Amino acid sequence: MADRFAWTDGQLHMGEIIIATQTGVSIQDGPEKTAYQKGTITLTSHRFLWKDNTSQIELPLSYIVYAEKKDASLTSKAKIVSIVSSVQAPKRSGPFISSRYNEIQFEFKDGGCNEFLRLVQDELVKKRWLLEPIRPSASTSGREYRGISSIEQNMHHQLNVQHQSISGAFQDLNKLMEQAKDMVYVSKAISAKIQEKRSDLSSDETIRFRSYLLSLGIDNPITKESAGSKYHIELAKELATVLQKALKDTNGIMTLSDAYCRINRARGFELISPEDLLNAAVHMEELDLPVRLRTLSSGVKSFELANRNEKKDMQEIIALVNASKSMSAGELANQLGIPISVARERFVAAENSGSLCRDDSIEGLRFYPNEF
Incomplete structure (x- = not known):
């Protein structure tokens, strides 16, 4: 409904602030182009302001139900599609007498559509135009605010x-x-x-x-308030309980970053910091817990099951490489469900034992059975 546009002098209202400005924006009434092309659009807390060298118009945000993006095509750039409320609004003098459509499209010919849309959606949620503006005091009633008084x-x-x-x-x-x-x-x-x-x-x-x-x-979940000075020890026990189940689904090993995400997701609103996770993890081995912290040769820290059989894992990897003739770390990671960094670590361990050899070419690093 492009008839919701009205002429404006561009002056900000009391309490209104500028959010963003973008050049090269054209206006469409639904799918139809208008005469208002490649102007400058300004988003404020209350309105859209659009201007070019000859005219300046406004569209209050209160008229907009929601806004979404329309991706670029072969014939047009990315657009913001604003769906306008069908509720009748007071008619004001503007560039459009009537409209057949319930949407207004802003085409961003110079880019910037994504960030502008994010800010628009943010303002539509805040609805700051509904806030009551500050009324002038009796001593200044009837006068226009100027200078320091207006700024204050x-x-x-x-x-x-x-x-x-x-x-x-x-x-x-x-x-x-x-x-x-x-x-x-x-x-x-x-x-x-x-x-x-x-x-x-x-x-x-x-x-x-x-x-x-x-x-x-x-x-x-364990908290510092409930555990006191034993917080990290009790947290280590909680980590072991949660991670033991998860490690069985990840072939017995998990990087520290993956474990951090899983733990905080499970704890809900009682989140822990990376430092607390690491300080708790160092107690696992001394407490003889079923999960332990390990630092790989690459420097990556990981959790693994304490009863993990490294010899058995290596034999499994060698068998997979023999069956496939050659494998990359990515292929092994996908097959075993482990991180690529861990897969590379296990390949290197098998290589150091003399069971595998590598070929590092422009196609990437691959490991082969060592037949020498």
């Missing part, structure tokens, strides 16, 4: 906007944490039901309940 009023309004945004963010965070606690209670209830009625549950029901628990994560 605008700064005060922006601080209010930021304060409301931050307050809203913390309220949302508190709600999320409350919901996460509810999820923990649910997971405990499911776990208790499995223990109490294990004999009454069918295999399908057991699998379904266990999938629920896996999706919920750790039901009672």
